[in-house]
Amino acid sequence: DPSTITWHNDDANKTLITPGQFSITTISDRSSRFHRDNAVSLTRAKRFCRAADSIGSSIDSTAFLLTFGALPAIGNAPTDPTNEVEGTAVTLMCSFSAGLPNPEIFWKFTAKGTNKMVDVGTPTSGNQNNNLMLPNIQRNEAGTYTCYIRNPFGNVSASAALIVRYKPTVSIQFNPSPVKKGSSVTITCRSDSLPLATSHSLKRNGNFIPENSPTKSPSNTPSETIIEWSYTLIGSNETEGMYQCEANNTLGRGESQEKELVVLLPPDAPEVVQSAASDLCWSSGYLGHPPITNYSLSCTSKTDNLCSNEPAQFLATVNAANFTTVNNVSGILCANLTGPSADYTCSIGANNGAFDVKTSADASTRPGKPGPVTIKNIADVTNTGFTVNWCVAFSGSDAALTSTINGVSADKATHSYDSQTQQGTTTVTQLDPGTSYTVTIKVSTSYGEALSEEKTQSTKCIPDVVNADGVKAVIKDGKMTVTFSDSRSGPCNTNNDFVIRNDDEILGTAKGEEIRKELLKL
Secondary structure, eight states, X not given: OOOEEEEEESSTTOOBOOTTTSEEEEEETTEEEEEOSSOSSOEEEEEEEEEEOTTSOEEEOOOEEEEEOEXXXXXXXXXXXXXXXXXXXXEEOXXXXXXXXXXXXXXXXXXXXXXXXXXXXXXXXXXXXOOEEESSOOGGGOEEEEEEEEETTEEEEEEEEEOEEEEEEEXXXXXXXXXXXXXXXXXXXXXXXXXXXXXXXXXXXXXXXXXXXXXXXXXXXXXTTEEEEEEEEXXXXXXXXXXXXXXXXXXXXXXXXXXXXXXXXXXXXXXXXXXXTTEEEEEOSSOTBTTOOEEEEEEEEEEEOTTSSSOSEEEEOOOOSOSSOOOTTTOEEEEEOOSSSSEEEEEEEEEOSSOEEEEEEEEEOXXXXXXXXXXXXXXXXXXXXXXXXXXXXXXXXXXXXXXXXXXXXXXXXXXXXXXXXXXXXEEEOSOOTTOEEEEEEEEEETTXXXXXXXXXEEOOOOOOOOOGGGOEEEEETTEEEEEOOOOOOSGGGSSOEEEEEETTEEEEEEETTOSEEEEOOO
């Protein structure tokens, strides 16, 4: 049968709830809705519903706790500030006008150009207002501020975009830095401002550079607040100095820090002030920027080295003193040329780290240490001597020639040398047959000496002739047997070959220390 549904308080008397207290809507004979609209106070109690039929039977539902409240509503919402200037104070207002229980109010911030929200300010609970105070706004505080109001029945929010305007912040940079004289340098000024800079300029040593002097190339970056402009200059004495960029917008002027543009300037080429035997002196006028840090000197002889198989000139290594220290009194530097005696073409270099300038000069060394000695070959080898052919470069006319041959006395060697052709010979006699000798040629002058590399040479062995009276030959069965005695000794008689001759025709050989040898039939 159709039911009658009623609503009751879960108290001792199971009090009936009348429609005047709450809203009760009958949906059907089997369904009813109990609700309350526009609650003005927070209520909390247990209720249940009862279904009864026409014959008086009824059944109650389980009692349940029912709480009535109200959704929060915004009273004062934050509004978009305008014309807010960096460094000023900004207050963003937010309050609620409804909500049971009283809502909580809190703020979140999303920086400009990002989508990340961060907490900001202090949350309040129970207070109707929570105004966000920004006492000294900066450009990095520009973005969206959102106020949230919430209680257990829901939440609402409102947002405001904060725009921070500021005068230009300016920076300056050079490319390249430092710059060589005669090379171009780009000076780039960067201005960050809102609104954009309306004018910009460049100063050197406190003075503005005329507009038509540089080539100006403005270019906007993707950011609305940044602009860059460039000047191109040619490095010179006049462009060196302290530079500063300046930019202006409606809020004021901004200046970069002063930055020094360093122009690298070449030094003057060294000037030869003295070129005499054994000394080469020079001075430098302007030392460049930065000043000269080191000098270099290289010399090439004008005379070919006839000892070499190559046509290249002889390269001398010349010692030079005081290359890294400039004489503060006279400004003159000298190199003491102590290479092999010869005439040279020299190159003097001055370097300041950015430029390397050179000057050519002619110079001559005093007679000095001779050049290298080369043994070309050893010829005319006999059992008592041989001849050494050699050459020496740049020995001068005062060369003294000696040789070292295994302690052989000097009177056994004779020397000859032609300074024009640089060729020499050393002939050694009175040596022992079949003996190995180590040969070294030494060329000496009053300023030094030069030694050749070592060579090893042996004298020849010339066999002795056996006295024919001691030889006995017997021919039998087509073979000849020769018998003789041998009393020879010395280096040429070790592991000998014995040769039998008849009318200068070789008849056969016998080897070793044997006294008797059989020879094949000739």
